[in-house]
Amino acid sequence: MFVLEDGDSVPEDLQDTEQVEGAIALGRMAYAVAGQVKDAFAQLADGPPLAEVPLVQDAEGFAAWVGAKRTLTSRGNLTLKDARDAWETLQLWRRPLGGAEGAFVWRSAAECSPLDAAFSAAVQQHVEVVGKQLLAIPLSGLTGAEAELEVEAGRMGALALAVEDLGYEWATASDLVAMWANAVLLCGAIGRVPSRAEVRDFWRHWVGGGGTGTDRQVELALSLGEHLGLLRVDGDLVRGTTTGVEVLTLWQQSREEGLV
Structure with missing residues (x-):
């Protein structure tokens, strides 16, 4: 079981150490601000399926x-x-x-x-x-469960690469990561799913000591986060997703290995 610095453990459905470590690394400073890591993870939206x-x-x-x-x-x-x-x-x-x-x-x-x-x-x-x-590209010839695993791995790889590529074109990769992390953190800190405006304001006032993000950057980061499955937007409410944990962890690992 992965234990956080404050002594709390990560919820059972998110105990994959590699994924949790990656997600925590993405928002380490913000977690310290929010102080509600366990609650934040518990309120992640499931999925979406790739x-x-x-x-x-x-x-x-x-x-x-x-x-x-x-x-x-x-x-x-x-x-x-x-x-x-x-x-x-x-x-x-x-x-x-x-x-x-x-x-x-x-x-x-x-x-x-x-x-x-x-x-x-x-x-x-x-x-x-x-x-x-x-x-x-010709089909690999795999069938059944092996074929499905290959398809899912390809989907995940494409999303991780898109965080890097689309981030730099539409906003910045760090904007996307920060938007996901702050949606998760704010949810845990206030004990409910935050509104779009609350996530936007939290992002603008926190990132890099903040307030430098334009409205266009914020809106693009929110829209792109949903486009890549990192965020779930229900009406005016914004939640980080469990798929976001996986995609951003793979993105971080790929960066460390020089693959993106």
């Missing part, structure tokens, strides 16, 4: 859209015609920075953030770039 995370759905939908093959530009991007078609097919205007329905305004596929994110996540598992071709 198959229900929006970015995972986009990546798998993108792979289905690619089919057997798509031709890329000399820069390795989708053609503008294909980019517009993929954006419309996957309804990416519903995603953060996705634009307005029926109005594809980008000059290249790489400029459309949700499409670029789906492309990058799909390359981790479903498709590969060979020269100027985007090709479907």
